[in-house]
Amino acid sequence: MRRLHCRLLTQKTRKMARKRRMREHKQVFRVLGAMQSAYYRNEERRVWFVTLRQDIDVQELTFEAYMNKKLVKAPPMAHLKIGSKNLAHLTRLVSLLRK
Numbered sequence: 001m002r003r004l005h006c007r008l009l010t011q012k013t014r015k016m017a018r019k020r021r022m023r024e025h026k027q028v029f030r031v032l033g034a035m036q037s038a039y040y041r042n043e044e045r046r047v048w049f050v051t052l053r054q055d056i057d058v059q060e061l062t063f064e065a066y067m068n069k070k071l072v073k074a075p076p077m078a079h080l081k082i083g084s085k086n087l088a089h090l091t092r093l094v095s096l097l098r099k
Contacts, residue, residue, distance in 0.1 A: 025069065025070070027070075027071055028065070028069070028070060028071055031071060035049075038090060045089075048089040048094065049089075051089075051094075052082075052085055052086065052089060055081075055082065055085065057074060057078040057081055057082055058082055060074065060078075061074050061078070061082070
């Protein structure tokens with residue numbers, strides 16, 4: 001009986017911890033989910049994603065977000081630059097320019 005009680009308490013504690021973590025990091029998971037659905041559909045998009053990660057602004061934002069476990073703000077021009085590169089890749093403008 002005591003073992004069962006401890007197991008239930010542990011499950012309840014884990015469930016509460018997961019719920020709290022999801023609430024704290026919901027925005028991060030939402031952004032990561034959007035990026036995954038956009039860039040992991042096929043091999044060509046995965047390659048584009050790798051080229052995006054070579055950008056210094058992306059590297060700085062990724063490092064800060066990883067260290068702080070939250071989305072971080074960068075100078076507006078950095079966000080604009082990253083956003084325009086994302087759009088160029090997703091609309092295949094980049095692949096047309098490279099040919």
